[in-house]
Amino acid sequence: MKRIIWVITALSATVLVGCTNVPKPEVQKYSDGELSVPSNYKSWPKFLSDIQRADTKQVRDIYINPIGNTTKMGDAFPNGTISVMEIYKAREAADGTPLKGPDGKFVKGELLKIGVMGKGAGWGESAPPELRNGDWVYSMYLADAKTKAPDDTATCRACHLPLKDKDYIFRYDEYFQKRASY
Ligand code: HEC
Structure with missing residues (x-):
C-alpha cells in the first residue's frame, strides 16, 4: 500500500512539474498576407451576395464567419471575425458591355480573386500607424484560393x-439592414 501511495505521489509531482513547464498557449497574431482563405467559408453565413459593380464590371459575393455574424448593428465586429469576398468578372457581350440576366443583374463570369479580412487582438500593430485599420489584416488571392494576388x-x-465609423466595412449598413429583414 505504502508503495502505491509513493508511486501516486511521484506521478502527481511529475504531472505538476510538467504543468509549470508548459508555456502558456499564445494566441497567434496575423499580419497582412498571412490569413489564408478558410476552406469552409462557403458554408458560412452570406454577408451580401450579387454586389453589382458596374464601374469595375464585376459581381462580388461576401461571406462572414459565424463569430462575425453575431455582431449587433452599431457595434464593431468582434475579434475572431473573418470576411471573405469573391470577386467575379461580369460576363460581357462582344462589344464589351456587361450582359444582363432576366433579373436585370450582371451575369457572373469567371472567379478572378478572393479577398480575406480578419481581426484579432493586436493584429493591427503590424501595420504602419497611418494605415492602421483597427485590428483588421488583409490578404488577396487568385481564384485557386492559394496563390497570392x-x-x-x-x-x-x-x-x-x-x-x-463602420469598423472599416464598406457595406456595414446594408448588411445589418438586410439581415434584419430575414
Ligand atoms: C479602391 C477601394 C478598395 C480597395 C483598394 C480595396 N477594397 Fe476591399 N472593398 C471595397 C469596397 C467598396 C467593398 C464593398 C464591396 C463592393 O462594393 O465591392 C470592399 C469589401 C471588401 C471585403 C468584404 C468585407 C467588407 O469590408 O465589406 C473584403 C474582405 C475586402 N474588401 C478585402 C480587400 C483586400 C484584401 C484588399 C486589398 C488587396 C481590398 N479589399 C482593397 C473597396 C476597396
Whole structure:
C-alpha cells in the first residue's frame, strides 16, 4: 500500500512539474498576407451576395464567419471575425458591355480573386500607424484560393481606412439592414 501511495505521489509531482513547464498557449497574431482563405467559408453565413459593380464590371459575393455574424448593428465586429469576398468578372457581350440576366443583374463570369479580412487582438500593430485599420489584416488571392494576388495590401488599407465609423466595412449598413429583414 505504502508503495502505491509513493508511486501516486511521484506521478502527481511529475504531472505538476510538467504543468509549470508548459508555456502558456499564445494566441497567434496575423499580419497582412498571412490569413489564408478558410476552406469552409462557403458554408458560412452570406454577408451580401450579387454586389453589382458596374464601374469595375464585376459581381462580388461576401461571406462572414459565424463569430462575425453575431455582431449587433452599431457595434464593431468582434475579434475572431473573418470576411471573405469573391470577386467575379461580369460576363460581357462582344462589344464589351456587361450582359444582363432576366433579373436585370450582371451575369457572373469567371472567379478572378478572393479577398480575406480578419481581426484579432493586436493584429493591427503590424501595420504602419497611418494605415492602421483597427485590428483588421488583409490578404488577396487568385481564384485557386492559394496563390497570392499581386495586390499591395497598403492599397486595401488606404481604401478601407476612411470607413472608421463602420469598423472599416464598406457595406456595414446594408448588411445589418438586410439581415434584419430575414
Ligand atoms: C479602391 C477601394 C478598395 C480597395 C483598394 C480595396 N477594397 Fe476591399 N472593398 C471595397 C469596397 C467598396 C467593398 C464593398 C464591396 C463592393 O462594393 O465591392 C470592399 C469589401 C471588401 C471585403 C468584404 C468585407 C467588407 O469590408 O465589406 C473584403 C474582405 C475586402 N474588401 C478585402 C480587400 C483586400 C484584401 C484588399 C486589398 C488587396 C481590398 N479589399 C482593397 C473597396 C476597396
